[in-house]
Amino acid sequence: MTFQITHHNGQARVGILNTAHGLIETPFFMPCATKATGKSITTDDYQDSGVKAVIANALMLSLKPGMNIIQKAGGLHRFMNFKGIIFTDCGGFQMSRSIFEKKEKNGLYFRSPYDNQKIILTPQKIMEIEITLNSDVAMMLDDMSGYGVSKEEARTAMENTHRWGKECLDIHTKLRKRHNSKQLLFGIVQGNFYSDLRIESAKFINNLNFDGIAIGGLAIGEPKEEMYKSLNATLPLITKEKPRYVMGVGSPEDILECISKGIDCFDSVYPTQTARHNTLLTWKGKIDLHQGKYATDFHPLDRQCGCHTCQNYTRAYLHHLAKINEPAGKRLRSIHNVFFLQEIMEKSKDAIKNKIFAKFKKEFLKAFQRL
């Protein structure tokens, strides 16, 4: 059985996802290993910070180091020495003007940032890449439209997504057999911020035989109300039997809100990107490490925190590293934020098991938003 729910508390649930590289308890949060590494933080740092799963990008890895090398290494887990679960995504690059060229019915057209080579990402190509990477969960090829586009543009992207989804599923079924692989394939709901499109997309993707359902195209710069409106339109149409994954989320507040709605998986650059920019998460709220008051604050970032950074360094020292622009500071800050998000996930699971998730969420937010 791929996914089994073990505990309920309102809509929130704890479950177990069964993958080729082992079991993982849901809900879980994945930091990014886009190019087979975090930014300024390594996969061993992730593991030491309690991370059980990461998400890498199939397109980027196919460009560098290239599939040949990852195949020779024995797959992505061995290449980057990560012993947990790996998801691979392929899309999202429509947002990156520097490498995206255009989309056609057959797929997405890119230019490699490394050698300017033309790349056409089709369902066939991406499924082959993902099965070769040997990730635990492959994401289908989707077409994500940006915030603020016309309904027509949103509909085209949604229809591409649906067509590619069906193709990915067919191709993946064959590849999985041929490679004798246990890789899972997740579908992705699109539909932009138009509720009727979200409903249409949710129904379509939910009816296909995916191992899990992701909701894509959220947390891309829209106001919070828009995000939750789209999410609320989508969720009732998605089966509760499969793992549900909101892509690109994110902040502690959004993660807890989504968990309360029954979401099981998350990924985001949030903890590492904010850390690089000196925003640190604590149980008493966010702090901006650049502020002068931290120059003489000889406490750890968070007094309750067991992370490597808090065990070794003070706010005053980390403030100093920020002021001299020392790259090592980015790593120390990232370790803390990643550890903090993992702690939130652990506490959330405990709260759901103990049937007190609503109380936990309320108390967390009260303390977190105080500063």
Next chain:
Amino acid sequence: MTFQITHHNGQARVGILNTAHGLIETPFFMPCATKATGKSITTDDYQDSGVKAVIANALMLSLKPGMNIIQKAGGLHRFMNFKGIIFTDCGGFQMSRSIFEKKEKNGLYFRSPYDNQKIILTPQKIMEIEITLNSDVAMMLDDMSGYGVSKEEARTAMENTHRWGKECLDIHTKLRKRHNSKQLLFGIVQGNFYSDLRIESAKFINNLNFDGIAIGGLAIGEPKEEMYKSLNATLPLITKEKPRYVMGVGSPEDILECISKGIDCFDSVYPTQTARHNTLLTWKGKIDLHQGKYATDFHPLDRQCGCHTCQNYTRAYLHHLAKINEPAGKRLRSIHNVFFLQEIMEKSKDAIKNKIFAKFKKEFLKAFQRL
């Protein structure tokens, strides 16, 4: 007793230096913690890589974070959480055109790179800074002349060094009493690459009551023969009773050569700077990680190495990190090179104790220079 020699093997020796923060066996190598951190590598990484001592820069730390903050932290050890021995240096900035302005008889004139403030570094000022940092070994204020300067310029720098050395010693004696401090003070021999000046300087500095004698102004871009000519002119005039420190060295080859001449302490940016630029040290020689052949080399940097990097990652993976310019790669590479130099020091001490240092050196160089 500050320094005690425990083993001899030819000129090479093993000894024990007794400092305020504990004993350290000589010879030892110190990587840099110039601004209270390594570059891309942290003090906990140093400790995990076997580093027993580091060198920080008193002038840079007095500018940022400033003495007030380090004093409040309880000294430099506590500020940067380093549990080993700390040396502090103050000079060398005559070489950095961006902050050095001029020298006068009373000291060195700088502009702060942070706020353009004018700074005059006098013996009084630097001794006060170093005693406040509470480092284990303070270096005197010296005047280092560059490679290729006239004999007149070299003499002026040497005479400044001698005058400042005497002043530092007088001031430090008083400060040490007033602060009830066990901080040691090392003198520095200058004299550029003029053997007669080196001899004059060695005699002068050796006659003062320093706790150790450093040889400065070497490894600044001169040909190797010039460096060893100056070193050979200096060494016979320096007592064997005190610890002898060659500043700015360096490479495995130079360290072993200097150990064979009876040197006890070393510091250099070498292991970390070369690592950042993708030159990695192995028992079979240096490798340039950028080379294409490493893209599919799934062995660790060195098969005998026990460092964190070699325990976790392959050459192929590190090559990938180098190719995508991932900052985390700089740290992983630095950890390896720092660990490797510490291993050389450990093996050197063992070889001296076993009276086989010349053999060890010869065999190391044969294998190291093979590639």
